Amino acid sequence: MSGGVVENLIIELTRLPGIGRKTAQRLAFFIMGMPGEEALSMANAIIKIKEKARFCKHCFNITEDEVCSLCTDPRRNREKICVVEEPSNLIVIENTKIYNGLYHVLLGALSPIDGITPERLRINELVERVKEGNISEVIIATNPNTKGETTAQYISQVLKPAGVKVSRIAYGLPIGGDIEFADEVTLSKALEGRNEMK
Amino acid sequence: MLTRTEGIVLKTQKYGEADLIATYLTSDKGIINAFAKSPRKTKSRFGSSLEPLTHAKISLWGKEQALPRITQSDIADSFRQIRENYRDFVNISKLVEILISLTPVGIPNKRLFSFFLNILHIVKSSEHELKDALHLITRIRLLAVIGYAPRLKGCGKCGEKSLDFYPDSGTTLCTKCAVTPDRAGKPFMRINNKVIHFYTHSIEWPINISNRLKPGRETLSGLSGLLDKHLTYLLSKKLRSSEFFSGTAAQFR
Ligand SMILES: [Zn+2]
Ligand SMILES: [Zn+2]
Numbered sequence: 001m002s003g004g005v006v007e008n009l010i011i012e013l014t015r016l017p018g019i020g021r022k023t024a025q026r027l028a029f030f031i032m033g034m035p036g037e038e039a040l041s042m043a044n045a046i047i048k049i050k051e052k053a054r055f056c057k058h059c060f061n062i063t064e065d066e067v068c069s070l071c072t073d074p075r076r077n078r079e080k081i082c083v084v085e086e087p088s089n090l091i092v093i094e095n096t097k098i099y100n101g102l103y104h105v106l107l108g109a110l111s112p113i114d115g116i117t118p119e120r121l122r123i124n125e126l127v128e129r130v131k132e133g134n135i136s137e138v139i140i141a142t143n144p145n146t147k148g149e150t151t152a153q154y155i156s157q158v159l160k161p162a163g164v165k166v167s168r169i170a171y172g173l174p175i176g177g178d179i180e181f182a183d184e185v186t187l188s189k190a191l192e193g194r195n196e197m198k
Numbered sequence: 199m200l201t202r203t204e205g206i207v208l209k210t211q212k213y214g215e216a217d218l219i220a221t222y223l224t225s226d227k228g229i230i231n232a233f234a235k236s237p238r239k240t241k242s243r244f245g246s247s248l249e250p251l252t253h254a255k256i257s258l259w260g261k262e263q264a265l266p267r268i269t270q271s272d273i274a275d276s277f278r279q280i281r282e283n284y285r286d287f288v289n290i291s292k293l294v295e296i297l298i299s300l301t302p303v304g305i306p307n308k309r310l311f312s313f314f315l316n317i318l319h320i321v322k323s324s325e326h327e328l329k330d331a332l333h334l335i336t337r338i339r340l341l342a343v344i345g346y347a348p349r350l351k352g353c354g355k356c357g358e359k360s361l362d363f364y365p366d367s368g369t370t371l372c373t374k375c376a377v378t379p380d381r382a383g384k385p386f387m388r389i390n391n392k393v394i395h396f397y398t399h400s401i402e403w404p405i406n407i408s409n410r411l412k413p414g415r416e417t418l419s420g421l422s423g424l425l426d427k428h429l430t431y432l433l434s435k436k437l438r439s440s441e442f443f444s445g446t447a448a449q450f451r
Pocket of ligand 1 (some may be wrong): 007056057059061067068069070071089
């Protein structure tokens with residue numbers, strides 16, 4: 001079971017995030033057992049995504065056209081921009097169906113120790129959008145962790161001169177959880193971000 | 199084998215779908231890496247205890263050499279005030295990067311642990327008027343603790359007076375010692391007595407009274423630049439976090 005095409009596929013699969021050699025082996029053998037046309041259609045899907053998919057020139061969501069369908073949709077509220085780290089975060093927020101504004105995907109989060117500087121993210125493009133458009137609110141929905149928080153702070157600073165309202169999604173306790181098991185940071189954040197009951 | 203220790207999270211790295219590898223500076227094992235199962239899921243029992251700079255009491259399962267698993271992690275101090283202050287966090291990140299780059303993994307160093315924990319407490323609660331000065335002092339002190347502080351007091355070879363710092367030697371050198379044939383044309387930086395004065399006091403004074411040091415802007419930037427050159431030479435590369443001290447990112451530090 002050495003060398004050749006199988007080994008080649010295993011090596012290619014280990015390039016994927018979270019796939020170690022063992023998992024790659026398992027996947028490779030699974031693909032070997034697939035009907036020919038299914039395996040081919042999977043390979044084609046990979047080719048197609050590289051040929052056709054790209055980032056929207058306004059919001060950096062993934063799209064097949066120059067501008068994505070969210071940016072061109074006339075029913076969306078064009079005064080609000082929700083800032084997320086990755087396209088996958090945008091999908092999750094869309095699924096809630098309570099947000100109707102536009103998006104801006106940063107394609108990452110700031111991290112000094114990894115050398116991820118503002119220049120490496122789509123932050124300048126966000127600032128330009130806010131300056132140009134009639135934006136009333138920027139909602140920062142980066143991850144509730146150190147990188148996401150650092151990014152949120154930086155963005156709120158660079159947007160200050162534009163005079164736009166900048167908000168951050170609330171930190172809270174997970175629904176279905178028990179206060180007893182919440183750690184001090186999560187709990188103090190939840191207290192700070194409390195809402196008045198109506 | 200289950201072991202308990204306390205540590206400060208230096209950094210974390212995503213691993214697989216929702217797992218993390220955390221790098222700790224521990225009180226009794228030096229720098230170690232440990233694996234945490236699913237902390238990135240919102241309902242994880244680890245909560246925020248694996249965020250960088252958190253000081254936590256941890257339980258580890260497995261051999262240290264073979265990436266032990268974190269089975270429990272209780273926050274002693276979250277240091278969230280530092281993480282929530284952009285300027286402090288960027289500066290402490292630089293300190294962490296220096297620490298990780300110049301400290302071998304798995305070599306116990308109690309002094310380094312207490313030093314770093316003390317720095318986090320000081321930065322968290324400091325109302326230092328010149329916070330940039332405090333951050334520069336912490337960098338100098340760290341280099342001294344791990345044995346990589348540059349020498350700025352006289353020529354490193356003969357002790358003669360000198361104001362020329364040579365990054366390739368990590369010391370000031372007098373004209374006689376600097377121009378031996380094998381050293382011809384090595385770059386140096388001219389420093390002044392204010393820089394030497396501030397540097398010496400940064401190392402010698404207890405850090406909690408360092409706010410009495412009031413260096414001028416030029417002294418700060420001069421010494422900061424010198425340390426950067428010194429580090430670039432030591433590591434044979436630029437620190438990643440130093441990118442945050444130039445360009446647009448520098449506006450808010
Ligand atoms: Zn778009
Ligand atoms: Zn000399």
